[in-house]
Amino acid sequence: MAALLSRLHHVSIHVSNAEKIATELSSKFKFNLFAARLTGKSKQLAFRKGAAIFVVTERPTQGSVGLNERLSVLHKHDPRQVDVKKYTRDYASACLYDVSPHHPVDTVSNVCFEVEDVERSFKVLRHLGCNFLVPPTTVEDEDGPVTYSVVKSLVGNVCHTLLDKSKYKGIFLPGFDFTIKDWSLEEEDMSCPVTHFDHITYACPRGTTHHVMSWYEKLFGFQRFFIDSNEDVDEGFVVNQEGIGLRLTAMQYWKCSEAGITFPSINKKDPDCKFVIAESLPDQGSNQVDTFLEQHRAPGVQHIGLYTKDIVSTAHTMAEAGVRFFSPPPAYYTEVGKQQEIEEAGHSPQMLAQHGILLDTDLHQDPLSQTTSSENRRYLLQVFTKPIFAEDTFFLELIERRGATGFGEGNIRALWRSVQAYMENEKRVSQGEAPPKTVQTAPY
Numbered sequence: 001m002a003a004l005l006s007r008l009h010h011v012s013i014h015v016s017n018a019e020k021i022a023t024e025l026s027s028k029f030k031f032n033l034f035a036a037r038l039t040g041k042s043k044q045l046a047f048r049k050g051a052a053i054f055v056v057t058e059r060p061t062q063g064s065v066g067l068n069e070r071l072s073v074l075h076k077h078d079p080r081q082v083d084v085k086k087y088t089r090d091y092a093s094a095c096l097y098d099v100s101p102h103h104p105v106d107t108v109s110n111v112c113f114e115v116e117d118v119e120r121s122f123k124v125l126r127h128l129g130c131n132f133l134v135p136p137t138t139v140e141d142e143d144g145p146v147t148y149s150v151v152k153s154l155v156g157n158v159c160h161t162l163l164d165k166s167k168y169k170g171i172f173l174p175g176f177d178f179t180i181k182d183w184s185l186e187e188e189d190m191s192c193p194v195t196h197f198d199h200i201t202y203a204c205p206r207g208t209t210h211h212v213m214s215w216y217e218k219l220f221g222f223q224r225f226f227i228d229s230n231e232d233v234d235e236g237f238v239v240n241q242e243g244i245g246l247r248l249t250a251m252q253y254w255k256c257s258e259a260g261i262t263f264p265s266i267n268k269k270d271p272d273c274k275f276v277i278a279e280s281l282p283d284q285g286s287n288q289v290d291t292f293l294e295q296h297r298a299p300g301v302q303h304i305g306l307y308t309k310d311i312v313s314t315a316h317t318m319a320e321a322g323v324r325f326f327s328p329p330p331a332y333y334t335e336v337g338k339q340q341e342i343e344e345a346g347h348s349p350q351m352l353a354q355h356g357i358l359l360d361t362d363l364h365q366d367p368l369s370q371t372t373s374s375e376n377r378r379y380l381l382q383v384f385t386k387p388i389f390a391e392d393t394f395f396l397e398l399i400e401r402r403g404a405t406g407f408g409e410g411n412i413r414a415l416w417r418s419v420q421a422y423m424e425n426e427k428r429v430s431q432g433e434a435p436p437k438t439v440q441t442a443p444y
Helices: 018-028 067-075 118-127 209-220 288-296 311-320 338-344 349-355 409-430
Strands: 005-015 032-038 043-049 052-058 107-115 131-141 144-152 159-164 194-203 223-225 237-241 244-252 274-280 300-308 358-361 379-384 395-402
Touching: 005 018, 005 159, 005 194, 018 032, 018 043, 018 052, 052 194, 107 300, 118 131, 118 144, 118 159, 194 288, 194 395, 209 244, 209 274, 237 409, 244 409, 274 288, 288 300, 311 349, 311 379, 311 395, 338 349, 338 358, 358 409
Parallel strands: 005 052, 107 159, 194 274, 300 395
Antiparallel strands: 005 107, 032 043, 043 052, 131 144, 144 159, 194 300, 223 244, 237 244, 244 274, 358 379, 379 395
């Protein structure tokens, strides 16, 4: 029997310089630093936007600047200051709710789930042969106890923290001090309305998808989620033409368990975060999935989709703050059928083109619907950031869904061509060649 998950709690990022990624998240992506755990041996910063939480962990290095001094950079324009306590318990020097992966490059390494019973999950998963990096451990403060354990996944350096907060009354987790005491009083940023994690995509080596799917199904009760109604059960969603060699396979938990993942927002009927496995196909040459595997030096989290209620406003706000987005070739917005598709969905091609936003219509409409009006048209909008680490590895996606449940499969060709152009341009620059005057880009 699989372990019973309750909900996605947070995603952990491990970096060599927390200040850089923290500044990116707060100033550019408009996440709020709401909790921090700082000791002489570790730094963990929690950022929140809606129900999407990133925990940024810095690996300590010799000769580093004092933690308090470096964190103050984030608050030089903010009257709220981090109230950092000195923890003297035996866990003070450890990486709470996680493990330090000692990965050679910056990485997204932990996807944390809440569970109903950590001890029970530990016994079940250990019986199934799961590798635990941290056994059931309890941490508590004045708001109560939290029990957690950390399990090694089958995907590269990715781990999963299993967390039981059922007896905890605090806003986040014991061991963290709060920069925002009552998150519920924070007003929603209507210019950048990101609400939750929409999906997490793994980049995996060729031929490993079925093994990964089976692992998640056996241990955590995930089930296959079909990206396209015509998708082959065994092969997944495959694009193998025009120089594109890509296989996408998706899985989710919320439908397959009586106590499935609950969506962490007001509307409890909506599904929680999905997981997508991406692998390249061998007959189309090297591509961005292979580039990730090479530069990340292992399979892992390639990108995370942030759900937004208004992608145009969100992309505009982030771009104004310095976020760099990929853009498809200009012809994307004028090619036969695409301009009409965008307009029929009620959007302006010129407006979407400003920030490289792509639109994909769900072609498998309700057969009972006799209208093709914008009110009944199912589609999604998406845009991708450029890599946020030094390597061409991890990036973020903004996605707005208007009834569509896929991942923009109709945009894959435009995205693929664009990111290949970006990679080729980066290669030229690294070799000392002059880049072309205009390079249009965008990834998947």
